[in-house]
Amino acid sequence: MASNAAVPFWRAAGMTYITYSNICASMVRNCLKEPYKTEAISREKVHFSVSKWADGKPERPTVRTDQPE
């Protein structure tokens, strides 16, 4: 039962299940052979911009992207 009480290692590292599963997914994608590999990796592109709001005003948006500009 001692191991049950412990938090999983990835949660201890401050990840959520989503981040964890995404990392696992990209690992699996990297294990594919060409040409499936590039096709699968093209499906994990991330690009969006987030802006937090404080007191009814948007702050400067931060762009999160994995592509070079």
Added chain:
Amino acid sequence: MAMAALRREGRRFTPLISPNPIAAVRSSIMPAEEQVPLGVRSISTQIVRNRMKSVKSIQKITKAMKMVAASKLRAIQSKAENSRGLWQPFTALLGDTPSVEVKKDALHKLTAGPDKETKYVILGEKAKAQLIRDSKKDIVLNITELQKNPLNYSQVSVIADDILKNVEFDALRVVFNKFQSVVAYLPTVSTVLSPEVVEKECEAGGKLGDLDSYEVEGGETKSEILQNLAEFQFSCVMFNAVLENACSEQGARMSAMDSSSRNAGEMLDRLTLSYNRTRQASITTELIEIISGASALEG
């Protein structure tokens, strides 16, 4: 007989024409043959022609936009329909229970009706423009530029992750347009409860009482599993919502562009009709003038 009638018409017109000040001025400068006022001999068709040209080019543009929307829709529709399989198991397991009472709500996309304590996370520009008017105090996050790449799960899950980290909630309600057909989409609310609320409901034996009959395998406790599940459920629901919404948008755009190109077509028909009629009228007037002039010389 007809000639006589024409002659009479011509005579009747002369006094009507001469008081025209422009014609009077012109008549003093111009030679005698051009004593007809401008409006009668050559009705300007320039304006109508320009109008027709612009309507025609607008129609071309809307047609092209419709084509673009249709092809985008086809790609995204299959994706959206496939992604429905992602959240359906969750609904079967945890249920979609909008009626569960919660204190803190976090809503995504646009929504109406004040709740106990509502915070908004907005994806895209449309909902932002609306919500900024009356509840900009409650907006926590705003995410834009989603559709630069084709929508994919990784991106949506990163967004979901961001939301989970930044917003405290008891229940997340995802508000989106569910795609029904090209012209119909239902505003839909999906609820994702936080693990604590799920557990509480489960113990209380309410709507989620069945959850106790599942056995938990492996070395994790139930609350851990529930937390993982809730997070994963949220990202799946978000993924589906984003796709359905994009699908509805393309559908709406396609039908709007379709009706506007049809509208432009109707307008073009009307303009063509009036253009031809004016042209015909000016030709007829000229003929009348020539014939009546000729017969006046004869008689």
